[in-house]
Amino acid sequence: MDCKKEETLRRGPWLEEEDERLVKFITLLGERRWDSLAIVSGLKRSGKSCRLRWMNYLNPSLKRGPMSQEEDRVIFQLHALWGNKWSKIARRLPGRTDNEIKNYWRTHSRKKEEAQNCDKVIEWRGNTGEELLHKYKETEITRTRTTSQEHGFDEVVKEFNQRSMESGKEINGGICGRESYGVMNSPYENRISNWISEISTDQSKANLSEDHSSSSSENNINIGTCWFQETRDFEEFSCSLWS
Protein backbone atom coordinates (compact mmCIF):
# COMPACT_ATOMS: atom_id res chain seq x y z
CA MET A 1 0.00 0.00 0.00
CA ASP A 2 2.52 2.58 1.22
CA CYS A 3 5.01 1.33 -1.31
CA LYS A 4 2.53 1.92 -4.09
CA LYS A 5 1.82 5.39 -2.77
CA GLU A 6 5.53 6.22 -2.59
CA GLU A 7 6.03 4.94 -6.10
CA THR A 8 3.64 7.54 -7.50
CA LEU A 9 5.21 10.43 -5.59
CA ARG A 10 7.46 12.71 -7.53
CA ARG A 11 10.83 13.67 -6.11
CA GLY A 12 13.65 15.98 -7.00
CA PRO A 13 13.53 19.54 -8.27
CA TRP A 14 10.16 21.22 -8.62
CA LEU A 15 8.81 22.14 -12.01
CA GLU A 16 7.45 25.60 -12.70
CA GLU A 17 3.93 24.25 -13.20
CA GLU A 18 4.11 22.39 -9.90
CA ASP A 19 5.09 25.62 -8.18
CA GLU A 20 2.23 27.44 -9.85
CA ARG A 21 -0.24 24.82 -8.77
CA LEU A 22 1.08 24.75 -5.23
CA VAL A 23 0.87 28.53 -4.90
CA LYS A 24 -2.73 28.49 -6.16
CA PHE A 25 -3.85 25.91 -3.67
CA ILE A 26 -2.03 27.47 -0.75
CA THR A 27 -3.65 30.80 -1.59
CA LEU A 28 -7.02 29.09 -1.59
CA LEU A 29 -6.65 26.75 1.34
CA GLY A 30 -4.03 28.36 3.48
CA GLU A 31 -0.79 27.06 4.92
CA ARG A 32 -2.06 24.00 6.76
CA ARG A 33 -2.92 20.34 6.43
CA TRP A 34 -0.11 19.80 3.98
CA ASP A 35 -0.84 16.15 3.31
CA SER A 36 -4.44 16.95 2.38
CA LEU A 37 -3.36 19.94 0.35
CA ALA A 38 -0.93 17.76 -1.57
CA ILE A 39 -3.74 15.32 -2.39
CA VAL A 40 -6.33 17.95 -3.27
CA SER A 41 -3.94 19.83 -5.49
CA GLY A 42 -3.20 16.72 -7.48
CA LEU A 43 0.49 17.28 -7.04
CA LYS A 44 2.38 14.03 -6.90
CA ARG A 45 4.32 15.30 -3.93
CA SER A 46 4.26 14.53 -0.24
CA GLY A 47 2.73 17.06 2.10
CA LYS A 48 6.11 17.54 3.65
CA SER A 49 7.65 18.31 0.30
CA CYS A 50 4.91 20.87 -0.44
CA ARG A 51 5.39 22.53 2.90
CA LEU A 52 9.15 22.69 2.43
CA ARG A 53 8.85 24.11 -1.06
CA TRP A 54 6.55 26.85 0.20
CA MET A 55 8.48 27.62 3.37
CA ASN A 56 11.90 27.67 1.76
CA TYR A 57 11.23 28.98 -1.70
CA LEU A 58 7.78 30.09 -2.81
CA ASN A 59 6.61 32.09 0.19
CA PRO A 60 6.48 35.71 -1.03
CA SER A 61 7.64 37.03 2.33
CA LEU A 62 11.02 35.44 1.77
CA LYS A 63 13.93 37.64 1.09
CA ARG A 64 16.24 36.90 -1.80
CA GLY A 65 19.77 37.78 -2.55
CA PRO A 66 22.96 37.64 -0.56
CA MET A 67 23.13 38.10 3.19
CA SER A 68 23.86 41.62 4.28
CA GLN A 69 26.72 42.37 6.63
CA GLU A 70 24.24 42.88 9.46
CA GLU A 71 22.60 39.55 8.78
CA ASP A 72 25.96 37.86 8.61
CA ARG A 73 26.94 39.31 11.95
CA VAL A 74 23.66 38.37 13.59
CA ILE A 75 23.90 34.82 12.30
CA PHE A 76 27.36 34.28 13.69
CA GLN A 77 26.63 35.97 16.98
CA LEU A 78 23.40 34.09 17.52
CA HIS A 79 25.05 30.85 16.52
CA ALA A 80 27.75 31.47 19.11
CA LEU A 81 24.95 32.06 21.57
CA TRP A 82 22.55 29.25 20.69
CA GLY A 83 24.45 26.74 18.58
CA ASN A 84 22.71 24.99 15.69
CA LYS A 85 19.26 26.30 16.53
CA TRP A 86 18.63 27.35 12.95
CA SER A 87 14.92 27.90 13.21
CA LYS A 88 15.41 29.98 16.34
CA ILE A 89 18.00 32.09 14.57
CA ALA A 90 15.78 32.34 11.49
CA ARG A 91 13.00 33.85 13.59
CA ARG A 92 15.31 36.76 14.32
CA LEU A 93 16.03 37.30 10.64
CA PRO A 94 12.74 38.05 8.91
CA GLY A 95 12.59 36.74 5.37
CA ARG A 96 15.34 34.20 5.89
CA THR A 97 14.70 30.49 6.35
CA ASP A 98 16.41 28.08 8.69
CA ASN A 99 17.63 26.15 5.67
CA GLU A 100 19.15 29.26 4.15
CA ILE A 101 20.86 30.24 7.37
CA LYS A 102 22.11 26.72 7.91
CA ASN A 103 23.60 26.60 4.43
CA TYR A 104 25.06 30.06 4.80
CA TRP A 105 26.66 29.27 8.12
CA ARG A 106 28.14 26.02 6.90
CA THR A 107 29.74 27.73 3.92
CA HIS A 108 30.95 30.83 5.66
CA SER A 109 31.97 29.33 8.98
CA ARG A 110 34.45 27.18 7.14
CA LYS A 111 35.90 30.22 5.42
CA LYS A 112 36.04 32.21 8.63
CA GLU A 113 37.61 29.32 10.44
CA GLU A 114 40.27 29.00 7.78
CA ALA A 115 40.93 32.73 7.90
CA GLN A 116 41.21 32.61 11.69
CA ASN A 117 43.54 29.63 11.61
CA CYS A 118 45.67 31.47 9.10
CA ASP A 119 45.84 34.48 11.40
CA LYS A 120 46.80 32.28 14.32
CA VAL A 121 49.60 30.63 12.38
CA ILE A 122 51.04 34.00 11.47
CA GLU A 123 50.62 35.40 14.95
CA TRP A 124 52.06 32.38 16.73
CA ARG A 125 54.97 31.74 14.44
CA GLY A 126 58.25 31.92 16.32
CA ASN A 127 56.87 31.15 19.78
CA THR A 128 58.12 28.35 22.00
CA GLY A 129 55.86 25.51 23.02
CA GLU A 130 55.13 27.04 26.43
CA GLU A 131 54.27 30.40 24.87
CA LEU A 132 51.98 28.75 22.36
CA LEU A 133 50.12 26.90 25.08
CA HIS A 134 49.68 30.09 27.07
CA LYS A 135 48.47 32.01 24.04
CA TYR A 136 46.01 29.27 23.16
CA LYS A 137 44.50 29.36 26.64
CA GLU A 138 44.23 33.15 26.50
CA THR A 139 42.51 32.99 23.15
CA GLU A 140 39.99 30.43 24.35
CA ILE A 141 39.16 32.47 27.45
CA THR A 142 38.65 35.64 25.42
CA ARG A 143 36.52 33.82 22.86
CA THR A 144 34.27 32.32 25.52
CA ARG A 145 33.78 35.67 27.24
CA THR A 146 32.95 37.63 24.13
CA THR A 147 30.53 35.12 22.69
CA SER A 148 28.57 33.98 25.67
CA GLN A 149 28.50 36.96 27.99
CA GLU A 150 29.18 40.29 26.39
CA HIS A 151 27.13 39.52 23.32
CA GLY A 152 23.90 38.46 24.92
CA PHE A 153 20.89 38.32 22.66
CA ASP A 154 19.46 41.65 23.76
CA GLU A 155 22.65 43.40 22.77
CA VAL A 156 22.73 41.66 19.45
CA VAL A 157 19.16 42.62 18.64
CA LYS A 158 19.64 46.17 19.86
CA GLU A 159 22.70 46.64 17.74
CA PHE A 160 21.07 45.01 14.73
CA ASN A 161 18.01 47.22 14.93
CA GLN A 162 20.10 50.33 15.48
CA ARG A 163 22.26 49.63 12.46
CA SER A 164 19.23 48.82 10.39
CA MET A 165 17.66 52.15 11.36
CA GLU A 166 20.84 53.96 10.47
CA SER A 167 21.00 52.34 7.07
CA GLY A 168 17.35 53.18 6.43
CA LYS A 169 16.06 49.61 6.49
CA GLU A 170 12.72 49.16 8.11
CA ILE A 171 12.29 46.29 10.52
CA ASN A 172 8.80 46.59 11.78
CA GLY A 173 7.01 43.71 13.41
CA GLY A 174 9.55 41.30 12.06
CA ILE A 175 8.89 41.93 8.39
CA CYS A 176 11.41 43.44 6.03
CA GLY A 177 10.42 44.16 2.47
CA ARG A 178 12.81 42.70 -0.03
CA GLU A 179 12.90 46.02 -1.83
CA SER A 180 14.39 47.53 1.29
CA TYR A 181 17.47 45.48 0.60
CA GLY A 182 17.71 46.68 -2.94
CA VAL A 183 17.38 43.15 -4.24
CA MET A 184 15.89 42.85 -7.68
CA ASN A 185 13.28 40.17 -8.27
CA SER A 186 14.09 37.43 -10.71
CA PRO A 187 11.59 36.90 -13.56
CA TYR A 188 10.51 33.67 -11.90
CA GLU A 189 9.85 35.41 -8.60
CA ASN A 190 7.82 37.99 -10.43
CA ARG A 191 5.75 35.21 -11.92
CA ILE A 192 5.08 33.69 -8.51
CA SER A 193 4.12 37.10 -7.24
CA ASN A 194 1.81 37.53 -10.22
CA TRP A 195 0.16 34.15 -9.63
CA ILE A 196 -0.65 35.16 -6.10
CA SER A 197 -2.06 38.54 -7.02
CA GLU A 198 -4.05 37.01 -9.90
CA ILE A 199 -5.56 34.44 -7.58
CA SER A 200 -6.37 37.05 -4.95
CA THR A 201 -8.16 39.16 -7.54
CA ASP A 202 -10.03 36.18 -8.92
CA GLN A 203 -10.91 35.03 -5.45
CA SER A 204 -12.50 38.35 -4.52
CA LYS A 205 -14.44 38.30 -7.78
CA ALA A 206 -15.59 34.79 -6.99
CA ASN A 207 -16.64 35.80 -3.49
CA LEU A 208 -18.72 38.64 -4.91
CA SER A 209 -20.49 36.40 -7.36
CA GLU A 210 -21.03 33.68 -4.79
CA ASP A 211 -24.56 33.20 -3.52
CA HIS A 212 -24.48 33.46 0.26
CA SER A 213 -27.33 30.99 0.66
CA SER A 214 -24.73 28.25 0.35
CA SER A 215 -25.81 27.29 -3.15
CA SER A 216 -22.25 27.68 -4.27
CA SER A 217 -21.78 25.65 -7.39
CA GLU A 218 -18.48 24.99 -9.09
CA ASN A 219 -19.27 27.58 -11.71
CA ASN A 220 -19.14 30.33 -9.15
CA ILE A 221 -15.46 29.84 -8.72
CA ASN A 222 -13.53 30.75 -11.78
CA ILE A 223 -10.10 30.35 -10.32
CA GLY A 224 -7.53 28.32 -12.17
CA THR A 225 -10.19 26.35 -13.96
CA CYS A 226 -7.70 24.05 -15.57
CA TRP A 227 -6.90 22.63 -12.15
CA PHE A 228 -10.41 22.32 -10.83
CA GLN A 229 -11.53 20.27 -13.75
CA GLU A 230 -9.43 17.50 -12.27
CA THR A 231 -11.21 17.65 -8.90
CA ARG A 232 -14.75 18.47 -9.86
CA ASP A 233 -16.18 18.54 -6.37
CA PHE A 234 -13.19 20.43 -5.12
CA GLU A 235 -15.10 22.95 -3.08
CA GLU A 236 -17.13 20.42 -1.21
CA PHE A 237 -14.04 18.38 -0.65
CA SER A 238 -12.00 21.28 0.65
CA CYS A 239 -14.80 22.37 2.98
CA SER A 240 -14.96 18.93 4.47
CA LEU A 241 -11.23 18.98 4.93
CA TRP A 242 -11.08 22.10 7.05
CA SER A 243 -14.33 21.69 8.92
Next chain:
DNA sequence: AATGGCCCCAACCGCCGTTTC
Protein backbone atom coordinates in the same frame (compact mmCIF):
# COMPACT_ATOMS: atom_id res chain seq x y z
C1' DA B 1 37.19 22.90 -25.63
C1' DA B 2 37.44 19.44 -22.03
C1' DT B 3 37.70 18.22 -17.41
C1' DG B 4 38.22 17.95 -12.62
C1' DG B 5 37.49 20.18 -8.22
C1' DC B 6 34.94 23.04 -5.41
C1' DC B 7 31.01 25.74 -3.78
C1' DC B 8 26.32 26.58 -3.07
C1' DC B 9 21.75 25.49 -2.15
C1' DA B 10 17.37 23.00 -2.94
C1' DA B 11 15.51 18.94 -1.48
C1' DC B 12 15.33 14.87 1.19
C1' DC B 13 15.62 12.04 5.46
C1' DG B 14 14.80 10.65 10.01
C1' DC B 15 13.59 11.86 14.42
C1' DC B 16 10.70 13.93 17.78
C1' DG B 17 7.09 16.79 19.88
C1' DT B 18 2.33 18.21 19.30
C1' DT B 19 -2.30 17.77 17.83
C1' DT B 20 -6.28 15.27 16.52
C1' DC B 21 -9.41 11.58 16.59
Next chain:
DNA sequence: AGAAACGGCGGTTGGGGCCAT
Protein backbone atom coordinates in the same frame (compact mmCIF):
# COMPACT_ATOMS: atom_id res chain seq x y z
C1' DA C 1 -5.47 6.94 27.11
C1' DG C 2 -3.35 5.77 23.09
C1' DA C 3 -2.63 5.49 18.21
C1' DA C 4 -2.19 7.99 14.01
C1' DA C 5 -1.43 12.08 11.59
C1' DC C 6 0.80 16.23 11.27
C1' DG C 7 4.31 19.67 11.56
C1' DG C 8 8.90 21.31 12.85
C1' DC C 9 13.66 20.70 13.22
C1' DG C 10 18.56 19.64 12.30
C1' DG C 11 21.59 16.81 9.52
C1' DT C 12 22.81 15.14 5.03
C1' DT C 13 22.98 14.60 0.10
C1' DG C 14 23.01 15.36 -4.85
C1' DG C 15 23.28 18.11 -8.71
C1' DG C 16 24.10 22.37 -11.15
C1' DG C 17 27.16 26.09 -11.93
C1' DC C 18 31.53 28.31 -11.75
C1' DC C 19 36.43 28.45 -12.13
C1' DA C 20 41.11 27.05 -12.74
C1' DT C 21 44.03 24.19 -15.35
